[in-house]
Amino acid sequence: MKLSIIVIGDEILIGQVTDTNSGFISRRLGPMGWETRRVLTIGDDADEICAAIRQCMADSDLVITTGGLGPTKDDITKSVMLGIFGGEMRRGEDVVVNIRNVFAIRGLKMNPLTEGQAMVPSSCRVIQNRLGTAPIMWFERDGKVLIAMPGVPFETEGMMTRAVESEISRHFTPDVKVAHRVLMVAGVTESALAQRLEDFENSLPAGLHLAYLPTPGLIRLRLDGISAGNCDIDEVLDSCYSRLCREVGDNVMFDGDATPAEIALHYARRRGLKIATAESCTGGNIAHRITEIAGCSDVYVGGVVSYANDVKVNLLGVNLADIENHGAVSREVVLAMAEGVARITGADCSVATSGVAGPGGGSDEKPVGTVWTAVHTPAGTEAFLRHYPGNRQRVIDRASTEALLELAKALKG
């Protein structure tokens, strides 16, 4: 079954806000047999919204719109729906009750603009939005369905999982099954890996497809399968996936889909070791990447963001002489940071970073992108020098990723 998603909002079109709703919806509905054929992002313009809905309704079984339902003037989606699906605007008394409840939870009072949100086309069925004031609207025509969702990710995500997915399941009967397996690969380039896997790819049975998703330091291999009728797609996928793991061999970093932080936590947990972090140029990003993972507290104890040199010396016990002689971005300093943070936190292992994230602070000897990383484990402490291209954000991002992957490799053994 085909799904199209229409993302409505000038703020997304001009690049001020990044759409994450469409990806969330695809990830949730894919395993239910829905193939997303397009995501169409348009502005808050009645003609564009109308044209987009007509285009998507023509070739998709289900169309989901997100955004364009707020209380303010720039939202015009509802009147476009009225134009397409007919009926008249009515005041939804159940919607009023829901809005009052949402406002009461937030400790706020309704005002006339919010009252306007209770007006809905009579041609739709309302799914109450327990997480916000914009009602979710379900329209039907010629056996096809259009669902209008709010634009706030928290509301869209929450209401998809709480109510909308089950309504979709009830209405449609899936005729195909879609599934995939993911393998994380490190230490090889995308093109060298593709060469090695050429025979494997050519021998894949019908309905199976291998996709390469390279990220810095890590290639995500995704084996997609789609089946109609009685074929057990999971069984076929499992068998091909085992063969894929053998072909990739030593370059397998992780069996499944995982972030570098999840991989590092996995290998530390398996060995019963505690982790700490000491960050200069990555400025807390490594700690953040670890702590955004639920359940990390059995492995991660904490760390220090030693941005100023005083903090490196006073908190982590780095020698001031080392900073003066070699600079803060040096093997000596980053080794002392890694060992220092393990000592003061009582952790068994640690990562430390010190580098020039830019745009300022570079020199001929240590240009922007120069990063020293140290990994400390019970087996010892090692330091690595890297030069990352790109802007500040990219240097921070890549240095964080590589520090976590180096730690994971050291712990994987």
Next chain:
Amino acid sequence: MKLSIIVIGDEILIGQVTDTNSGFISRRLGPMGWETRRVLTIGDDADEICAAIRQCMADSDLVITTGGLGPTKDDITKSVMLGIFGGEMRRGEDVVVNIRNVFAIRGLKMNPLTEGQAMVPSSCRVIQNRLGTAPIMWFERDGKVLIAMPGVPFETEGMMTRAVESEISRHFTPDVKVAHRVLMVAGVTESALAQRLEDFENSLPAGLHLAYLPTPGLIRLRLDGISAGNCDIDEVLDSCYSRLCREVGDNVMFDGDATPAEIALHYARRRGLKIATAESCTGGNIAHRITEIAGCSDVYVGGVVSYANDVKVNLLGVNLADIENHGAVSREVVLAMAEGVARITGADCSVATSGVAGPGGGSDEKPVGTVWTAVHTPAGTEAFLRHYPGNRQRVIDRASTEALLELAKALKG
């Protein structure tokens, strides 16, 4: 002039990767007079790519595609371009040289798959991609232009600013000017603000439009202007923007577009104060939000991620008795964390967080989403209790935002 962006890639369509290229391109080309009319995301499917290009070429002056140009099998964009724009595949000797250079910089050798990337349709002009191996292709037809860019954000972003933007400027002469002003507003709901600004909005001159972009804790008001001919859009915008600031009054948080971290840094810098962070539930995210801003080191000295209680006690000097009597998520502990981190780092002010990010760890008394935040300034230390809805990521995100905004408010005075 109208711009359409086509994002190609199964990985984006199924929601495994979030597209950021389209937003980047819109943000760069908007100020040059380009109005993005749609972003169309499709899979690696020849028919879909072909249909998307025809649709966008029909109603846009410029079409930019991103993705679908890698060396591996799932990339078929190039042959679709050949089908639409004609010509034959030829080996671009200049492209070979560029690929060799890119590989040499990375210390890698070319392989047959990468050689394939040097094949380009004879109907295009190549813009050398200095940051990767996939050539950027410029096609023209009936006065319209299609530019095929790679999918890797680093390459797309780097090559847009280095080469593609100036090629676009040279080829097109802008006939309209687009500009906007942004105001950050806090302490008022979107609908209450909209009510207050109703008269202001109704009195805006033609070509001006006010958009509300609510984010947790902060509403971004964007005043958009578009002008044809001789009208000085900047002058009109400035005048309306001043009036907008007066209408918003005390709720103005920042004049311009800025993140909570940028706003906090701004007010601390203005007063010559140093900032430190002590984070439990936000796990380094506040530090990361601060340190991703270039030039933060004149204000931010560093901090501690005190995830384990031992780290709170041993590094930050929190009383073990306070943790035992009140729990780690308590006013007493978060106040001690804020004061402790200022003391050990020598900072003048600080923020601290301790909460239950979930999904585990909640109790009847302190459910998931309970977060204590403390703000320390030379004027004293204050603590706030909040309950955030949503999942772990959202709790971390909102707690980080609110901690930075509370610090900014305390420093703004």
